Amino acid sequence: xxxxxxxxxxxICKSGxxxxxxxxxxxxxxxxxxxxxxxxxxxxMLMATSNEGSKxxxxxxxxxxxxxxxxxxxxxxxxxxxxxHPEDSSFYICSAxxxxxxxxxFGPGTRLTVT
Amino acid sequence: xxxxxxxxxxxxxxxxxxxxxxxxxxxxASDYFIWYKQESGKGPQFIIDIRSNMDxxxxxxxxxxxxxxxxxxxxxxxxxxPGDSAVYFCAEQAYPGSARxxxxxxxxxLTVLP
Numbered sequence: 001x002x003x004x005x006x007x008x009x010x011x012i013c014k015s016g017x018x019x020x021x022x023x024x025x026x027x028x029x030x031x032x033x034x035x036x037x038x039x040x041x042x043x044x045m046l047m048a049t050s051n052e053g054s055k056x057x058x059x060x061x062x063x064x065x066x067x068x069x070x071x072x073x074x075x076x077x078x079x080x081x082x083x084x085h086p087e088d089s090s091f092y093i094c095s096a097x098x099x100x101x102x103x104x105x106f107g108p109g110t111r112l113t114v115t
Numbered sequence: 116x117x118x119x120x121x122x123x124x125x126x127x128x129x130x131x132x133x134x135x136x137x138x139x140x141x142x143x144a145s146d147y148f149i150w151y152k153q154e155s156g157k158g159p160q161f162i163i164d165i166r167s168n169m170d171x172x173x174x175x176x177x178x179x180x181x182x183x184x185x186x187x188x189x190x191x192x193x194x195x196x197p198g199d200s201a202v203y204f205c206a207e208q209a210y211p212g213s214a215r216x217x218x219x220x221x222x223x224x225l226t227v228l229p
Contacts, residue, residue, distance in 0.1 A: 004158075034216060041123050043204060043219045044159065093158050102147065104217060106158035 003027055004096050006107040013084055013114055020080045021110045023094030029074035030096035034104060035067075038091040050077055084114040123202060125224045134192040138205035138220045143186065145207035149217070150179060150190045154201045162190070162203075192225075200227045 003026040013019050023033055031052050036044040048064075050056040050071035058064045068080040077096075081088055091111055095104040128134045140148070146167045151159035165172045165179045165188075172179050178191040188205050205220040 006158075043221050045219075046216045049216060091156075095158075103149075103161060103164070106151075106160070109156070109158045111156070 002105045004094065004105045004107040006094060006110050008110060009108065010111040015085055015114055016083055018080055018082045019084055019112060020078055021092055023077045023096065023107055025075045025096040028098055031074065031099040032097045033071055033077040034095045035069060035079050036093045038093060044093060081112065086114045088112065089114045123222050123224045125226065127226045127228055128195050129228050130197060131194055134195045134199070134225060136190045136203050136223045136225065138188040140186050140188060140205070140207045140220070142207060144209055147208040148181060148188050149206045151204045151206060152201045153204060159204060195227050197227045197229070200225055
């Protein structure tokens with residue numbers, strides 16, 4: 001149990017376009033979901049925390065108008081990268097946590113390449 | 116332009132030997148620690164966790180040691196296998212289930228030599 005999926009697994013888009021990444025908890029209800037970004041040979045950096053039905057909390061330095069997060073249901077959160085630029089190219093990983101739970105279950109990641 | 120990435124610390128071990136991966140954490144208020152394994156192009160995979168009221172915890176082929184005095188965490192892998200080759204991250208949290216997020220360490224690249 002506790003499987004988290006992401007879609008797409010990889011995406012290539014042109015500079016200036018927007019890209020939506022989905023994160024789903026397949027067999028549990030996730031009251032909290034997290035979005036991370038990981039550049040090559042670096043660690044995971046938290047971008048934002050989202051709780052179902054409320055606005056996401058963004059980490060310092062992360063532009064909320066550029067990285068739109070929606071957590072409309074207990075099994076789905078989306079991250080939209082708006083007006084993408086080559087420097088947004090990265091590996092985006094989500095994780096999900098049950099209500100009252102301690103463990104975060106990670107998705108397989110989405111490789112975004114902006115040309 | 117292309118960003119310059121950091122070089123992960125690396126550890127190479129012979130297949131069958133034991134591996135020890137170390138991690139230093141900075142927040143003395145952290146009460147919960149987790150080790151993750153990340154294979155290339157995949158998300159992190161939970162290995163083992165430990166709370167600060169313990170100094171050792173064992174799993175299948177893995178042991179985590181916690182030294183709160185020097186804020187040091189280690190992961191020991193017994194009889195290392197080729198499938199153990201990956202990047203290993205430690206992560207800390209204020210307490211289990213905290214609204215405070217996980218903070219990840221910089222990671223160590225483990226390579227298992229045949």
